[in-house]
Amino acid sequence: MSTTTSPTPEPEGPPRPVRLIQNESTTEIPVHLLFRDEPDPAPVPLAPAVVARRQGTGEQPRVRRPGPAKARTLPQVDPELVERRARVLPGAAGVLAGACGAAGALATSWWAGSLPASAPAALGLPASAAVGLGPVQWAAYAGAGALGLFGFGGLARGRTGRASVLGLFGRYRGTVRRTGLMWVNPLLLRRRVDVRLRHWRSEAMPAADASGVALRVAVLVVWRVRDTARAVLGVEDHEGYLRECVEAALVRVPLEMPGEGPVAAAGERLTRLVAAEAAPVGLEVFSVQPVRVEYAPEVAAAMHRRRIAALDARHRATVLTSVVDSVEDTVTRLTMRGLVELDDYERKALVKDLTVAFCAGRGETGS
Structure with missing residues (x-):
């Protein structure tokens, strides 16, 4: 009995599955690209970006690099209009x-x-x-x-x-x-x-403090004509132009009533803003300082009552602190020198009597 042996085919390995991730459309991303063992390149610092992705397309998020911020440009007169010496x-x-x-x-x-x-x-x-x-x-x-x-x-x-x-x-x-x-x-x-140094005092202009309370402000502007060509041929009314620049600056700079905030800092900011606005038309601004700051008529009465209440509360707190310190000092001296022996009840009674006496004395003197 003869047996016929047929060549046995070499065993083939299991077929390698195609590892693909398919999204809702036909885009395919190989898995091995997502799990690479290669070291990642050095991170590149990026500016804050805007990420956008279209829903339902499987599209990867796209990063948009924000463009450079556009600087605010001031109005310019004719660039060829620059002061030059005339022939005489x-x-x-x-x-x-x-x-x-x-x-x-x-x-x-x-x-x-x-x-x-x-x-x-x-x-x-x-x-x-x-x-x-x-x-x-x-x-x-x-x-x-x-x-x-x-x-x-x-x-x-x-x-x-x-x-x-x-x-x-x-x-x-x-x-x-x-x-x-x-x-x-x-x-x-x-x-x-x-072209001499000049002063211009404005009328009362609308302004606001840091809390948004309406104010009325009068400012003093020290200025002169620096470029005569631009100042004469570029602007018809110099003081009118300065008035508009000051009003625009007061909108951006919060002011404070005298005694409530740094008025000098507000004056420096006003000077910088107005000087930058007036330079393109040949005007040189040296100083813009508030000379009178007051509440607007519609809020003057309410803010006056508010200030009086705040001053009264501050005065009461000062008086109370002074009385408490005086009572504490008196009781401490009496006890340490052995003039009196006080238990808790007697100490409380003494503190009460001294507090009433000191408060009555300060009320009579008006301090």
Whole structure:
């Protein structure tokens, strides 16, 4: 009997299951990626992020990096509008040009014979040629007159603490800060501006304290014009602009009544805010200080009663503390010196009598 042996197939291992996690859609994530033994990379510090995930899609949370915060930009005037020095000449040049024009007009009149008969002799001039007023003489008159007007018309006097902003056909041509006699092109439009240190006291403005109680505040602003080009051509009313800046700053800075909080700190914050708002228009603010702080009329009576009650409670607490200290000191001295022997009942009675006596004495003296 023969047996036929067939090759036995080598045993194969159990089929490796495909370890997949399937979400509600068709996205598949291999499990071995979730349980890796590799060391994690060094953590990267991230800014606070916003995590968003769409529901029902199996989508992994996405991290959004917040963009850089946008800085608050202040209003800017034309960047090319910056104060620069204007070109002027010494006043002697204008006087000389005007004198030359007057001399030219006189010479033309002598040439044309328009002067009185005795005038040439009085001026030491020879007799006039008396050629009459022709086109040449009229042209000489026009040239001499234009030179005289141009010379004398451009004379200006600069004073300390004042400046002149020059413009031609609406275009800025420069600023003159010189003092003394000088010559400026008479075709230029001149705008005077005061560059000295100035004080402006506001009327009562609405404000609030840290608790939101309505206040009325008057502030004193110390300021000056620093950039004349921006101050004159960028703002029409300087004090009106400062008033609006101060009102906007009072909304952001809580104030306190005198004696209840640091008024100086509020003044420093107001100065910084108003100075930052006024700098783009050429104004320099040195100080913004509250000079009068009071409650608004609608809450003045209630807050007055509240302050009186608080002061009265504080006074009563001070008086009570003083009386208790005095009673304690008296009882302690009597006991330690052996003047009296007191049990608990007698000690309580003595403390009571001394407290009533001290309180009555302080009430009579009004302290």
